[in-house]
Amino acid sequence: MSTVLDQQRIEFGQKLVEHGWLIPTLARGVNGLGGAAEAVVTGLQTLSSRIAGEQDYPALNTLRFPPVNSQELLSRTDYVASFPQLLGLISTFSGDSKAHGSLLAAAATGEPWEEQLDPSGFALIPAVCHPLYAHLEGSTVRGECYQLTGDCFRNEPSDDPFRMVAFRMREYVVLGTEEQARGHRDLWLRLSQELLESLGLQITVESANDPFFGRAGRLLASGQREAKLKFEVLTEVFPGHPTAIASGNWHQSHFGENFSITAEDGSVAHSGCFGFGLERIMLALVARHGVEVSAWPSAVRTALDL
């Protein structure tokens, strides 16, 4: 049952591939990026770094975490409880030559050789701020800002180019008092709107919820909305269908509790984060300004160093 919107997404995806913005891979929902696309993603990072540097944080720390972490991190952030449908664990092969022979024999006859692998304890991270909370475990935080960029995995394969299984996020995260955490989120909802509007996008900011799993998840989602914990930054890529390209979250003391992080007033730390969906913003800019970068408004090209 394909809708008009589904069709628009597929056609936009085809255009992106045709003009070298996206490179299909052997996996559904996984795309490589062409040179122009990667240049836009780099420009967005440089631009947001500059804006972050102008803000008044006690410290701005740039850290970088790889896409792989421990399975334990998914449990300790409650991701297994809240978003089991999205997580990814890593299986590896630890057999001997005989077991390898059996693996290859299965592969040669088209049998599912992957079933001969075992869980490794490694997992993919679904958000670039998760490793930070583990890093800060047991510490006292004072409203410092962390600037993070990295690859995330979420198991939602789709033909919609905006919904990638593997994508990059630039996040700004503050841990501290409730005021510091919430204030940080609200600051970036404003800063990001200004930034994205300066690139020619029409932006709305709306209250939102995460895709919590199952029936119990519906309660969590409505609680999240009522408490105004999550806001999305949207732009209308397809007529009548705003697409989220960034979001700001106030986690209250969720991560502070799970990782024993304390604010300077002695209370359990609150956290707030703001994440730019780098590929989504890049795609929204192509939808807005066209597939030829040379035809983009010169102010946009200058801002993104294109």
Place this chain on the structure above:
Amino acid sequence: MSTVLDQQRIEFGQKLVEHGWLIPTLARGVNGLGGAAEAVVTGLQTLSSRIAGEQDYPALNTLRFPPVNSQELLSRTDYVASFPQLLGLISTFSGDSKAHGSLLAAAATGEPWEEQLDPSGFALIPAVCHPLYAHLEGSTVRGECYQLTGDCFRNEPSDDPFRMVAFRMREYVVLGTEEQARGHRDLWLRLSQELLESLGLQITVESANDPFFGRAGRLLASGQREAKLKFEVLTEVFPGHPTAIASGNWHQSHFGENFSITAEDGSVAHSGCFGFGLERIMLALVARHGVEVSAWPSAVRTALDL
């Protein structure tokens, strides 16, 4: 049975953590990077981009592939046959609320909940050039150069900071005639030596082999050495123990055959690649110049834009 070398590696790792260069995570062999470390990695990419731009290729194309791809890619590159011990496949959860309850019940009692997941068909890439071969499937190549950067996964957890499970590679890949592919590899063995020496590292280049699996693998490895297909670029981080920080490979027509890629003379395409181990080079620079970037030689800081 801990050797002196093991001890030196562990002590160097502790020093890196203490001074904020590496950030331990909940997973063995997986490290985050601090601000200085990431700045060095960025500087290395900028520097190698500039050198690549000065070479005489028919084209220099920058593409970017995410860390995730299809399990099929591991089979079609023969990675499952040659390096099963290093690969990683991704498992996901596709159950209903009842299955989720059972997952959480297992997790709560410390049972291995990961066994309730299923193979997804997604896999992690072990080298950033692999997705390129699939992208070029069925095409004719003319010695163009591809510049790729990305995260790789290799299942070899270790306490040696130089041996990370998740690490980044900057690769230069040429597909074309035998002469183009081999010439490209040899060019970069020279260029990389110059680049790394200009950063103050003492470099040797030596014939090498990949860690092919099992008894049959030993034959493949010695064949690879005899045919001089692989060379490593090494620096002596610990006395008497050179560490590979980059490598150049001539794959002959291996990938050209597997992905039906043709050179302009009508023959099956050969490929050659050169890969910088970005974290390894960064760590070698810290070992050489110390943990305080401000004390690094000014020529090195200038070259890396630190």
